[in-house]
Amino acid sequence: MSERQNKEIGKRLQEARLDQGLTIDYIQEKTKIQKRYLMAIEAGQMNDLPGDYYVKSFVSQYAAVVGLDSHKLLAGGLQASKEAETRTENFATGPLPSRTTQHTQVRKDSEFSRRYGKYMTYVPTIIVVVIVVAVLGTIWGMSHANNANQPHLSSSRVSVTNNASSSKKKQSSSEKASSSSSKSKTQKISQVGSSTTAYTLKNAPTSGSTLTFKAGTSNAWIAVSSDGTQSWSSTLQTGTSHTEKIAKTVSKVTITMGNAPQTTITVNGKKFDFNPQNDTTQTKTITLTIEN
Structure with a gap:
């Protein structure tokens, strides 16, 4: 492109930016192009850019932010672009619009792009959602029609279902009662009165x-009698234990x-605290009354 075209492109980009109240820093943030290159583009000094590829790329990105057509800019500048557009649309020659008219149109295009451009990306999604909803509605309508055509269940079948449900409820209640009973x-x-030797x-x-009897850190002599008859008597060595079975009668x-x-007693797997006062009496006799 000629120097005149470069300056025309830069001027148009600058005017579009100023019309929208945008700053060079804003363009830099959106395009990620260095500020010095953006200023060179606006000044028409395209030779300051790294190469022809970068000229086209940077101008295209800049034009997209301010809402201009980069292809028209790069095709030959503002004048050539406007003339080609007039020939294509009207098939007749006529006077070019004034610069004020051009600026007004650019401002309108940029304003439309800035306001509604972000919503245009949702159009495909909205179309897909509408199609899905329509398909689901059709399926639901067909299913509803099929259900309406099916005969109603007889009263005898409902009665059987209710009886089965009632049976399950009774069984569940019975299991709960059994569990509660167990x-x-x-x-x-428990201690009998205030006695420290009689338990129930x-x-x-x-x-x-x-x-089950167990000796602690020293030997322990123990004797067991059932209904007045001695069933076992022995001295347990330190740390040893003995289990005595008591008849159900x-x-x-x-x-x-x-x-x-130094003696611990376990009754049916649970510890029996026969010395709640922690007294140090060596010899002790206790009675355990069993109530089934």
């Missing part, structure tokens, strides 16, 4: 109870310990 029968050992075992297993168990502070 939870309420939790083993419990409630809700013991119907198959009989199991007592036994109602009272007597336990005698020769080293109570």
